[in-house]
Amino acid sequence: MFGEIHPIYAVLLDKLPLPESALDGQSVPRDSATIPPFRRQTPGSEGFLHGRAQVFYHMHDDLNWAIGGEAGDGIDSTGKIFAQALSRAGRHVFTSKDFASRIRGGYTAYKIRTAVDPVQSVVDRLDVLVALTERTVDENLDELHDDSVVIFDGGRTEFEDYDPPQGITGLDVPLTELAKEAGGTIMRNVVALGAVCAVTNFDIENLDESLQKRFGSKGESIVENNKKAARLGADFVEENYDNDFGYDLETTDNDYVLLNGDEAIGMGAIAAGCRFYAGYPITPATDVMTYLTGRIDQFGGHVIQAEDELSAINMALGAARAGARSMTATSGPGIDLMSETFGLVATSETPLVIANVMRSGPSTGMPTKQEQGDLNMMLYGGHGEIPRFVLAPTTVAECFHKTVEAFNLAEKYQIPVYVTADLSMAVTEQTFPHEEFDMDAVEIDRGKLVDEDEISAWQNEKDQFKPHAVTADGISPRAKPGTEGGVHMSTGLEHDELGRRTEDTDVRVEQVDKRYRKVETAEEQEDFSAREFGDPDSDNLVITWGSNEGALEEALGFLEEDGYDVRVLSVPYIFPRPDLTEDVEAAESVIVVECNATGQFADLVEHDTLTRVDRLNKYNGVRFNADELAADIKDHLEAQA
Amino acid sequence: MSSDVRFTDFKSDKQPTWCPGCGDFGTMNGMMKALAETGNSPDETFVVAGIGCSGKIGTYMRSYALHGVHGRALPVGTGVKIARPDIEVMVAGGDGDGYSIGAGHFIHAVRRNVDMTYVVMDNRIYGLTKGQASPTSRSDFETSTTPEGPKQPPVNPLALALAAGGSFIAQSFASDALRHQEIVQEAIEHDGFSIVNCFSPCVTFNDVDTYDYFRDSLVDLKEEDDYDRHNFEDARNAILDANKEYMGVLWQDDDAQSYHESHGLTEDMSEIPDGAPDGAMDLVREFY
Numbered sequence: 051m052f053g054e055i056h057p058i059y060a061v062l063l064d065k066l067p068l069p070e071s072a073l074d075g076q077s078v079p080r081d082s083a084t085i086p087p088f089r090r091q092t093p094g095s096e097g098f099l100h101g102r103a104q105v106f107y108h109m110h111d112d113l114n115w116a117i118g119g120e121a122g123d124g125i126d127s128t129g130k131i132f133a134q135a136l137s138r139a140g141r142h143v144f145t146s147k148d149f150a151s152r153i154r155g156g157y158t159a160y161k162i163r164t165a166v167d168p169v170q171s172v173v174d175r176l177d178v179l180v181a182l183t184e185r186t187v188d189e190n191l192d193e194l195h196d197d198s199v200v201i202f203d204g205g206r207t208e209f210e211d212y213d214p215p216q217g218i219t220g221l222d223v224p225l226t227e228l229a230k231e232a233g234g235t236i237m238r239n240v241v242a243l244g245a246v247c248a249v250t251n252f253d254i255e256n257l258d259e260s261l262q263k264r265f266g267s268k269g270e271s272i273v274e275n276n277k278k279a280a281r282l283g284a285d286f287v288e289e290n291y292d293n294d295f296g297y298d299l300e301t302t303d304n305d306y307v308l309l310n311g312d313e314a315i316g317m318g319a320i321a322a323g324c325r326f327y328a329g330y331p332i333t334p335a336t337d338v339m340t341y342l343t344g345r346i347d348q349f350g351g352h353v354i355q356a357e358d359e360l361s362a363i364n365m366a367l368g369a370a371r372a373g374a375r376s377m378t379a380t381s382g383p384g385i386d387l388m389s390e391t392f393g394l395v396a397t398s399e400t401p402l403v404i405a406n407v408m409r410s411g412p413s414t415g416m417p418t419k420q421e422q423g424d425l426n427m428m429l430y431g432g433h434g435e436i437p438r439f440v441l442a443p444t445t446v447a448e449c450f451h452k453t454v455e456a457f458n459l460a461e462k463y464q465i466p467v468y469v470t471a472d473l474s475m476a477v478t479e480q481t482f483p484h485e486e487f488d489m490d491a492v493e494i495d496r497g498k499l500v501d502e503d504e505i506s507a508w509q510n511e512k513d514q515f516k517p518h519a520v521t522a523d524g525i526s527p528r529a530k531p532g533t534e535g536g537v538h539m540s541t542g543l544e545h546d547e548l549g550r551r552t553e554d555t556d557v558r559v560e561q562v563d564k565r566y567r568k569v570e571t572a573e574e575q576e577d578f579s580a581r582e583f584g585d586p587d588s589d590n591l592v593i594t595w596g597s598n599e600g601a602l603e604e605a606l607g608f609l610e611e612d613g614y615d616v617r618v619l620s621v622p623y624i625f626p627r628p629d630l631t632e633d634v635e636a637a638e639s640v641i642v643v644e645c646n647a648t649g650q651f652a653d654l655v656e657h658d659t660l661t662r663v664d665r666l667n668k669y670n671g672v673r674f675n676a677d678e679l680a681a682d683i684k685d686h687l688e689a690q691a
Numbered sequence: 692m693s694s695d696v697r698f699t700d701f702k703s704d705k706q707p708t709w710c711p712g713c714g715d716f717g718t719m720n721g722m723m724k725a726l727a728e729t730g731n732s733p734d735e736t737f738v739v740a741g742i743g744c745s746g747k748i749g750t751y752m753r754s755y756a757l758h759g760v761h762g763r764a765l766p767v768g769t770g771v772k773i774a775r776p777d778i779e780v781m782v783a784g785g786d787g788d789g790y791s792i793g794a795g796h797f798i799h800a801v802r803r804n805v806d807m808t809y810v811v812m813d814n815r816i817y818g819l820t821k822g823q824a825s826p827t828s829r830s831d832f833e834t835s836t837t838p839e840g841p842k843q844p845p846v847n848p849l850a851l852a853l854a855a856g857g858s859f860i861a862q863s864f865a866s867d868a869l870r871h872q873e874i875v876q877e878a879i880e881h882d883g884f885s886i887v888n889c890f891s892p893c894v895t896f897n898d899v900d901t902y903d904y905f906r907d908s909l910v911d912l913k914e915e916d917d918y919d920r921h922n923f924e925d926a927r928n929a930i931l932d933a934n935k936e937y938m939g940v941l942w943q944d945d946d947a948q949s950y951h952e953s954h955g956l957t958e959d960m961s962e963i964p965d966g967a968p969d970g971a972m973d974l975v976r977e978f979y
Contacts, residue, residue: 138979307978317974323963326774328766349968350958352773357799361766364759364796368770371757372737372778373961376770394760487975492967512704530961531755531771531778534734539749539756550705550750 111165113250113297114175117242118159118189119182121152127264128180128239129160130479132246133308134260136164137481139252140302144169144600145310145479146673148189151333151417157185166300170445170480170600171676177297178249180242184208187215194218199295201245203238219295221245223286232279240276244283252299254284307484311449311475311597312337312379315405316345318453319377321492324403325351326376328365330358330384333417334473335407338379359384363391363404370400371540373499373530375457379405382424383414389431392466396436398540398549399518399526399565401460401467401497403453408472410671419671420474422596425650428468429625435562437569439467440624444581444599446480447487448622454492459576462497463568464528470624472645474673475597500527505535514538516547520560524567569626578623580630585615590687591637593630593663595621595651598643601674608680614687627654634659639690641666641683645673664690698727701736703753709744710818714891714902717865718812719748721889722781725875726754731779738781739768741788744819745812745891748783762793765800768807774960776951779879780807787817790826790846797848801855801884805950808878811848812865812891815900822896832899849930849941852886858947859885860926861940864905865892870913870938877940883949905936912939921945 117128126147133143144163150156161176163169176193179186181202187194194200196217202209204222214220223245229237240261247254261276309317316338319327327346329339343353356362362378369376380388385406395402408424410416428440439459443452449471456467500508508516508527517538519526526547529536543551544558552558572578581599584592584606594602599620609616619633634640634655640663642652649665656663666682668674701723709715726736736754740746742761749756755778759767768782789797789811800809816834817823823836827848831840852860859881863871871889878885890905912918912929918939919925926942929935951957 305979307975309978313978320974321967321971323968325958325960325963326770328770345974348970351960352954352956354769354773356766357795360763361769361796361799364763364766365770365773367759368739368757368767368772369774369960370770371755371767372771372774374774375960375963376774391760391763398757484975484979489967489971489975492971494963494965531737531775532735537733537753537755539738539758541749541758542760543758 111167112163112169112173113165113177113299114161114163114173114193115178115246115250116159116161116176116190117180117182117239118148118157118186120154121150121156121158122154123158123182124239125158125160125182128243129162131240131257131260131264132243133162133479134263135256136162136299137306137308138259139256139299140304140306141166141299141481142168142306143308143479143481144171146172146474147477149418157183157189159186159189164299166302171604172601172673173677174675175677178246180239180246182206182239184212187218191215197296199249199297201242201249221249221287221291223283225283228282228286229279232282233275237276237279240279241283244280244285245287247280248284248287249295250297250299253301254280256301305484306481307487308479308481309446310337310477310479311443311446311471312407312477313341314446314449315379315453315469315471316341317487318450319403319457320346320349320351321450321489322375322454322457323494324375324377324457325349326366326369326374327351327353327378328356328362328369328376329353329378329380330356330362332381332384334409334476335379335381335384335405337476338405338407359387360390363388363395366402367391367395367400370402371398371531375401375461377403377405379407381407381409382411382427385424385427385431389427392438393432393434393436394542395466396438397542397544397565399464400540401464403456403460404466404468405453406468406470407476408470410473416671418473420472420645420673421669421671422472422645423647423650423669424470425624425646428470437465437566439463439465439572439626440470441467442470442596442622442624443475444596444620444622446475446478447482449475450487452622458493458495459572461499462495463525463572464497465568470596472597498525498527500529500533500536502534505529505533509535510548514548517549518545518547518561518564520547520564523571524564525571526564573626576626578626578628580619580621580623580628582617582619584618586617588615588617589638590614590616591619591633591640592616592643592683593619593621593640593651593655594643595624596644598645598674598679601676601679602643604676605680605683608677609683612680612684614684616683621651624651624654627658629658630655631659634661634663639687640664641686643674643679643683645669696727696730696732698724700733701726701752701754703751705750707747707751709747710895712894713744714814714865714893715744715748715812717868717871718810718889718891719751721863721865721868721871721875722783722810723752724872725879726779726781728872728876729879731879735777736779736781737768737771737775738783739764739771740782741784741793743785743788743817745783745785745788762788762791763796764788765793765796765809768809769800769803769805772805772807773950773956776957777959781879782807782809784809784811786811786813786815786825786827786848790848790851794826794846798851798855801852801857801886803950804856804858804883804947806883808875808885808887810875810878810887810889813848813888814891814893814897815845816893816897818893818896829899847930848886848888853926853930853942856947857886857942858883858944859940860930860942861885861887862936862938863887863889864909864938865889866902866906867938870911874940881943882952883947908936909938910935912937912941
């Protein structure tokens with residue numbers, strides 16, 4: 051079956067009788083002549099694989115698992131079931147997805163890194179792979195290693211003449227046949243999960259709750275069939291293979307929640323009192339909308355799907371002017387369209403939250419790939435000059451916190467606030483202790499929203515309300531419709547304190563200054579600081595923003611092993627942002643890490659600190675891996691030395 | 692709502708800068724009178740306007756208002772009304788704003804059927820930019836950008852609205868003050884999206900679609916005894932009539948559910964608690 055002889059691999063023992071139900075005999079000829087005798091695994095043997103794997107696993111506390119196939123193979127939901135099972139078993143989970151912008155075909159994969167300790171990044175290593183297509187193996191060749199286990203279905207067309215690459219343990223499991231036995235071929239992936247449980251010494255019962263959660267709505271018999279399918283997969287591996295592959299998924303009693311960045315943004319919005327969401331579907335921001343749909347309604351809110359992003363931001367603007375906490379979410383192409391109305395939002399001093407889940411650009415770019423390329427667009431997009439805030443959460447949990455903060459900032463300073471995540475963060479499911487999302491700690495600050503009793507203080511001698519009153523802190527009062535005495539208009543034209551058009555040169559300057567004064571006030575009143583970690587005394591400073599934080603934190607471990615000390619500043623505030631001048635001046639070498647080609651944040655650091663910095667950029671469409679990032683930083687430090 | 696509201700309460704202290712004789716004066720007066728007549732007050736009314744001569748209406752009227760970007764007034768009105776079902780929403784725009792740059796939003800606002808009133812000041816010309824063809828200009832209407840005319844048929848906004856499933860489609864004339872006010876009043880009272888295409892002549896740049904033209908040619912449906920605004924055949928025939936232009940309510944569907952009705956929206960979304968809403972912890976539990 052495997053053709054040529056390979057130095058390291060183990061396959062099904064040819065002498066072991068295969069269950070008749072599992073194989074039709076002709077699709078997977080198991081020929082002992084093709085198996086290198088010294089690598090052969092026999093039941094109960096203390097063979098090569100066994101020993102190696104144990105040694106290997108001692109080196110790593112994490113397991114890296116993936117399922118890959120074509121779009122339409124149910125990769126995503128299968129991955130999610132396993133991720134949930136791991137989370138419920140008290141293990142930390144960090145997931146990533148390889149996917150293309152298509153509904154069927156191509157290559158798609160769901161990857162999970164799991165450990166007892168927190169995991170916040172992916173690494174270039176794959177330990178257990180469920181391959182539904184041969185391409186899945188090819189796509190991951192450089193991550194597979196001598197102790198990797200690949201589970202595949204020899205009965206599937208793609209694997210008829212399958213020839214596993216050198217050094218990989220291939221486990222042929224008749225996924226489709228076993229699924230049929232459990233009640234339907236559709237459960238093929240669940241059979242594979244069962245096989246995975248056997249390979250990783252993960253109690254099959256851990257899957258049950260996830261299966262219940264996934265299939266419960268389809269009826270108890272479906273759930274039972276899936277449980278059976280999982281057990282058939284596990285049993286097959288245990289009965290037919292040496293069941294010690296050296297992997298052992300320890301469980302704990304910890305309670306974790308598992309969610310992705312888009313969901314965290316959506317949950318943060320509801321927690322912050324957001325009641326109105328208008329959006330237009332776009333990868334990878336759509337999940338914010340699908341999360342809110344049906345959920346925000348339970349809190350008296352509403353999601354509306356607009357005809358385009360032009361409309362979405364205008365609807366959100368309308369709801370905000372009506373006094374509701376309002377938001378929209380989109381990605382680069384949508385930001386382009388929204389930039390028309392963005393200026394109106396800002397100059398009419400309307401509180402609005404815009405989540406920008408970045409993907410690779412320009413134009414349609416690589417819609418399903420990672421990039422942090424919209425930073426300049428968010429900072430400077432639109433004609434003329436107008437302040438806006440840009441927050442960049444650095445973890446999935448921070449997506450929640452920064453969204454809550456964004457709503458408060460938006461209302462306090464009557465300003466549009468971007469919350470920017472990126473594709474890899476948006477689709478990454480990550481575990482956190484549930485205490486991380488403490489709803490009791492959520493505080494709502496509506497800023498200078500005035501009621502009828504307060505309104506007279508903000509009226510002129512003709513009892514007209516002044517929505518753009520020039521104040522010391524730059525912040526004016528805000529009256530929502532229905533407030534007696536608060537009647538006013540807002541406009542995209544330059545306006546006076548009443549909100550009426552003006553071309554008066556003095557008033558123009560007054561209003562521009564007032565709007566920028568809000569930024570100064572925010573800088574005084576808010577804490578826009580960076581998160582620091584690593585060695586505080588190191589001369590090597592690495593600065594990053596957004597979702598690179600996790601990979602960088604883990605990269606520190608690798609760097610430390612190699613004798614490099616590094617101080618890291620992870621910046622979640624792009625504007626207003628912390629002043630890093632002292633940090634940059636104190637360091638001997640400064641590297642700015644970001645997922646774009648030109649170093650947009652590095653430009654800001656240079657601008658702020660008047661110091662040249664070294665740039666570490668990745669723009670191939672894939673997020674930084676911890677081990678890769680460590681190697682890159684090492685290279686940069688050595689080049690500078 | 693207070694019953695002692697007069698239409699002048701809807702008038703701001705800003706004097707309009709429209710050309711003397713502009714149809715927009717009459718259009719706006721009718722809107723203010725209709726709002727007062729239907730029991731609305733400035734404190735509880737939100738007017739959204741786009742860009743163009745018509746866009747200035749938010750400045751000259753007195754109410755909560757937003758003067759937005761070109762062509763996007765309807766989405767703003769949609770957002771206001773969904774967030775605040777208690778607020779009366781009126782959207783004003785011109786033919787360029789509504790049927791050219793905002794044509795996409797127009798179609799979708801019609802089919803969404805959010806309860807608001809859309810008054811389009813249709814003068815069949817771009818006035819503020821000094822006389823270019825608009826989407827409703829005649830195909831042989833000569834302008835600075837179309838010296839031999841646009842050579843394309845004008846948009847029929849009423850037909851677009853009918854095709855998009857509109858529930859209230861009307862046409863009025865700025866100079867016929869009583870009828871215009873009456874029609875806008877009916878539009879306000881309609882539970883759903885109402886479009887009133889109001890002929891609002893441009894005395895400076897349009898010497899074809901003049902007061903005289905409309906006065907002589909418009910057929911008032913109120914005087915057509917056998918016309919039934921609830922009869923789709925009647926509506927279709929009148930709206931697609933190539934030889935006549937009509938004034939009045941051409942189509943009204945009383946059975947169409949408004950967006951608020953079909954989505955069960957009644958709450959004032961501007962009121963929120965001081966902390967996370969009750970039950971927010973359930974959202975976290977979902978992720979176990």
